[in-house]
Ligand SMILES: NC(=O)C1=CN([C@@H]2O[C@H](COP(=O)(O)OP(=O)(O)OC[C@H]3O[C@@H](n4cnc5c(N)ncnc54)[C@H](O)[C@@H]3O)[C@@H](O)[C@H]2O)C=CC1
């Protein structure tokens with residue numbers, strides 16, 4: 313018998329989490345998805361016929377031990393205010409996956425103190441290879457921590473943080489990070505094509521190389537710098553390529569990119585918190 317989880321919003325991230333939970337053996341009957349869009353509900357219901365769907369978030373909350381807030385940050389305030397009576401009467405664990413919305417604001421919109429876990433997943437959750445950082449407020453019990461972790465672990469790796477402010481850096485690293493990986497893949501594919509390879513061959517080689525490097529690093533006891541050194545023969549080809557990347561300032565560029573993402577996450581939280 314599983315705890316009942318209500319997803320508020322049945323979009324991309326909610327569906328990845330639901331897919332992961334079901335693949336992990338979670339009972340479909342213990343899952344609810346609330347979304348005002350009929351097409352989103354139909355998509356979820358078509359994939360998981362045993363799950364409950366509704367257009368009314370309060371109906372889903374009324375059954376829930378855990379409420380997962382999976383709507384866009386810009387509508388979260390309005391969504392929470394509408395759900396406040398149902399949440400205050402049921403008092404479930406609330407898990408927010410929204411980027412750049414502070415826990416204090418979510419509790420305020422939901423009408424007062426609640427057990428709340430904020431987390432930052434990423435889209436590889438869709439294929440069970442997500443990375444999620446979580447942070448719990450002072451009202452979350454040890455059992456509720458385990459429950460929140462089991463939901464996110466169903467779609468990949470999890471890591472707990474002590475300080476909510478660190479979620480802005482996590483958003484810059486692993487939340488937005490899949491896009492950096494995709495950009496690298498695009499750039500390698502395009503360069504390979506410019507150097508004379510057929511596009512499809514360049515695409516597959518770029519994809520498998522980035523995937524293989526991450527898999528090797530994950531499964532190795534050695535750090536990335538050591539693994540990089542092993543590819544880099546003295547006087548060879550990699551040395552030439554890395555010299556171009558280093559002198560072009562790749563490390564500094566990454567720091568600037570992630571600082572910009574971190575700052576935007578803070579700015580969003582400040583803006584949305586005034587709501
Ligand atoms: N896409 C990403 O890479 C990541 C997204 N997130 C967070 O996940 C959250 C959801 O993002 P996505 O799934 O990508 O968005 P999405 O747009 O695919 O899904 C949001 C869903 O919320 C529904 N919705 C709108 N108003 C609603 C209401 N009143 N009640 C219930 N549902 C309502 C929409 O119809 C839509 O189906 C966002 O807060 C985002 O910050 C977090 C990490 C990564």
Ligand SMILES: O=C(O)[C@@H]1CCC=N1
Pocket residue numbers: 411483487488
């Ligand atoms: O770009 C964004 O704002 C969201 C948060 C992390 C990934 N996508």
